[in-house]
Amino acid sequence: MSINTYFKDFLQDIRLTQKQKDDSKNGHRVLRERLLADENLKSIIVSTFLQGSYRRSTAVRPKGEKRADVDVIVVTNLDKSIVKPEEALEMFEIFAEKYYKGKWEKQGRSIGISMSYVDLDIVVTSAPSEAGQRMMKSMSVMSDLSLEETFLQDFEWRLSNSWLEPDLMKGYTYNLNEAKAVVEWKTEPLYIPDRDAGTWEKTDPLEQIRWTREKNKTTNTHYINVVKALKWWKYVRLEDLKYPKGYPIEHMIGDCCPNDIKSVGEGVMLTLENFVSNYSNEYSFGLVPKFPDRGVQEHDVWHRITFDDFKAFYESAKKYAKIAREAYEADSLKKAVDKWIEIFGDKFPPAPDDTKDKGSGNGTGGFTPRTSPSDPGEGRFA
Numbered sequence: 001m002s003i004n005t006y007f008k009d010f011l012q013d014i015r016l017t018q019k020q021k022d023d024s025k026n027g028h029r030v031l032r033e034r035l036l037a038d039e040n041l042k043s044i045i046v047s048t049f050l051q052g053s054y055r056r057s058t059a060v061r062p063k064g065e066k067r068a069d070v071d072v073i074v075v076t077n078l079d080k081s082i083v084k085p086e087e088a089l090e091m092f093e094i095f096a097e098k099y100y101k102g103k104w105e106k107q108g109r110s111i112g113i114s115m116s117y118v119d120l121d122i123v124v125t126s127a128p129s130e131a132g133q134r135m136m137k138s139m140s141v142m143s144d145l146s147l148e149e150t151f152l153q154d155f156e157w158r159l160s161n162s163w164l165e166p167d168l169m170k171g172y173t174y175n176l177n178e179a180k181a182v183v184e185w186k187t188e189p190l191y192i193p194d195r196d197a198g199t200w201e202k203t204d205p206l207e208q209i210r211w212t213r214e215k216n217k218t219t220n221t222h223y224i225n226v227v228k229a230l231k232w233w234k235y236v237r238l239e240d241l242k243y244p245k246g247y248p249i250e251h252m253i254g255d256c257c258p259n260d261i262k263s264v265g266e267g268v269m270l271t272l273e274n275f276v277s278n279y280s281n282e283y284s285f286g287l288v289p290k291f292p293d294r295g296v297q298e299h300d301v302w303h304r305i306t307f308d309d310f311k312a313f314y315e316s317a318k319k320y321a322k323i324a325r326e327a328y329e330a331d332s333l334k335k336a337v338d339k340w341i342e343i344f345g346d347k348f349p350p351a352p353d354d355t356k357d358k359g360s361g362n363g364t365g366g367f368t369p370r371t372s373p374s375d376p377g378e379g380r381f382a
Helices: 003-014 018-037 052-056 085-099 130-136 147-152 176-181 205-218 223-237 247-256 264-278 280-285 307-328 333-347
Strands: 045-051 069-076 104-106 111-114 119-125 190-194 199-203 296-300
Touching (some): 003 264, 018 069, 045 205, 052 069, 052 247, 085 104, 085 111, 085 119, 085 190, 147 205, 199 296, 205 223, 205 247, 223 247, 223 307, 247 264, 264 307, 280 307, 307 333
Parallel strands (some): 069 119
Antiparallel strands (some): 111 119, 190 199
């Protein structure tokens, strides 16, 4: 059996289950329908769309009693120079009380809704430009397909007015190359209310989605799985470390994961090694590295992380980078699998004790005893 098969099974076991995906879709679709039909809100809503790890296909299966989480952006025509952040959120709190009584709570930049089967976040934005409003009403923005769903259908998501969901293209001739040739819209930052600071802050969720799509292409479609794998590592091996988590970790992975990786294991190993190498100076001088946000360079996505958090994360990354290298260069499938289990826990399937390794040594069917050091681009068990 190939190590690729082990990774495939591992990734399947940490993805959202089909029920969790169905529950997420049901939850956000009902929420969006209610928002657009609400008598008090429909006149100020331009559109709604999905953002976050659910849309980017970088979410992992929640642990224990936790539920899948979906972020819903609500684009409004509210003028941020007139409407205060607290006032904008209060409009949607009335809605939440009407439809989700006892299930919602105020959050710093959103309204959180906790259902029995899914968690939803309502993220309100102020009015974009007229061109931005037209873009926000397009199917490419409002689609509820995740990036992975478009990858699987070989139907690349594009930020343009000509992009339609695959089901709507039945009966039409769709030339993927022609679609790719269409110049995509330049994303426009949106402003979301920061209740605590009393200000409207920039964000660019569409650029985060577009960037993730491009990164996945340059990594031979391994990137989103590298993200899922390392998020799981954080869950099981650094569970007592609260920060960094979520998007800050994903962003770091995007900056540290090399292009043209040949496997998920190689991506995990090199991402950890690059993180340790790239930020050794910050570690030495007691500083926290900066990670400028996609589309909003002045926003550092690690700005809330303390040096103590970074120090603990850095030292763990250094420890597990060494283990990943050992797994990558192991001279047997069994040794490699045992090392990957050290990193990912029991979700990574074990190898039988009597594994008899046979194969070409190229990572697709076992190993050939080494006579020289491994080429980092051609790992046997990664």
